Amino acid sequence: MKSFSDYIINTKVLKQNAINIKTLIGSNIKLCAVVKANAYGLGVETVCKTLFGIVDFFAVSNVSEGLGIRVFDKSTKIVVLGMTSLENLGICSQNDISISVSNLQMCNKILEYCSQNKVYLNVHIQVNSGLNRYGFRKIAEFIKAIKLIDKSEYVSVEGVYSHFATKQNDVEFIKKQFMRFNQFKKYVQSKKVVFHIANSFATTNNRIFKLNMVRNGFLIYGGTKNNIENKFVLEIKSKLVNIFEVKKGDTIGYDRTYLVKSNMKIGVVPLGYADGMDRRLSNNFSVLICGKKCPIVGLICMDVFMVDLTGVDCELYSEVVLLGRQKQNSISIDDYAKAMNTSPYEVLLGFNYRRMNYVIKK
Incomplete structure (x- = not known):
């Protein structure tokens, strides 16, 4: 599947x-x-x-x-x-x-x-x-x-x-x-x-x-800074599965933690805290879409999270990079650890490929 x-x-x-x-x-x-x-x-x-x-x-x-x-x-x-x-x-x-x-x-x-x-x-x-x-x-x-x-x-x-x-x-x-x-x-x-x-x-x-x-x-x-050119072995990517417009005054997600201050374009990414996207990242982190950093808005759900796509030229099924590089920008395991105020070890172990394609890149 x-x-x-x-x-x-x-x-x-x-x-x-x-x-x-x-x-x-x-x-x-x-x-x-x-x-x-x-x-x-x-x-x-x-x-x-x-x-x-x-x-x-x-x-x-x-x-x-x-x-x-x-x-x-x-x-x-x-x-x-x-x-x-x-x-x-x-x-x-x-x-x-x-x-x-x-x-x-x-x-x-x-x-x-x-x-x-x-x-x-x-x-x-x-x-x-x-x-x-x-x-x-x-x-x-x-x-x-x-x-x-x-x-x-x-x-x-x-x-x-x-x-x-x-x-x-x-x-x-x-x-x-x-x-x-x-x-x-x-x-x-x-x-x-x-x-x-x-x-x-x-x-x-x-x-x-x-x-x-x-x-x-x-x-x-490759998860720690080093002086021997070891590189991180993991990338995590997804796709936008829904794109829609919201108006000023709307709220996004459970408990309505994000108040829309001006008209916005919102995207939905089909990964959530069950997959390792910790709820501490809610309203506190960005992913990469079309080379742009797109902030997470609203509380991260069990299986999905929402992002701000305002001003981003993207479409349904555009690539989302959660970990790795896209064009000139990148997201590291240390970026997650800093946002979550925890160890990169916890972040790495938190990611769960139960609902992802496990891809071996040789």
Whole structure:
């Protein structure tokens, strides 16, 4: 069924973005692509198939996401960044999915389960360097966990990692976290272990943070400002499905939040807050039509929103750009984040291609 709207993933750009990162970090450093939450909403199968053979690891949030990748990719290493229940350890072992260990109690339970059930498992030990979410806080407990795992016949340490709490807004705290992480790292003797803490910002801005693996999400998708020419991989386009005139004194949309101050031409775009056009954009954002910025007027509805077309030379089914470039103007994910006073991550994940044509641009 053909929709009026297109959700366009540029896999050529995606692949080049990953290659740019690999070129930056060098051949001795591994690249872990973060593909949790359906690859930030972009479509995990499309993303993973495009990155196959370029990246060394895929990072997911839970076991279910990892199993979804294993349907079409049997070989790329997968690590679960979230917590994994004991009941899922067997299926992780069978599908070569590594899990995270974040405290000594969990470590003991995993070791006991794997020993009793003869389950072989790779783990990544998480260090709490300052985010205060998951991870070992005490070095003594971390050392004890390493020693216990080293004695195990079934469990092996594949990685040790942490999460930075900030990006470019607090570089000093990043350095503090990195120093804290190194206090744990020095107690791991194996040269086979991958150490990863560098996020997208740290990867492009300071070589010392890279260690022997970097873990990137937004940088691969081109959603963050960078110095390696990575471009955003997503465009969203639609069409005008209705055009009509309104007179001074009329109101537009639910709750009559927009009062028409002079005669206007109005257009209707068939996407709404169910598709990711957040209601915070109501009367607060513009889209591109015929190269012009056209303001959203009235409250955004569940399935449609209205725009001011006054003075714009357009017609029924004219192209509407919600994300991307049209002639000399463009709309970025950061533009949305600024208008909504939120993170570009939330914006990207908010877009939902349920009613759009999912288009792979190669």
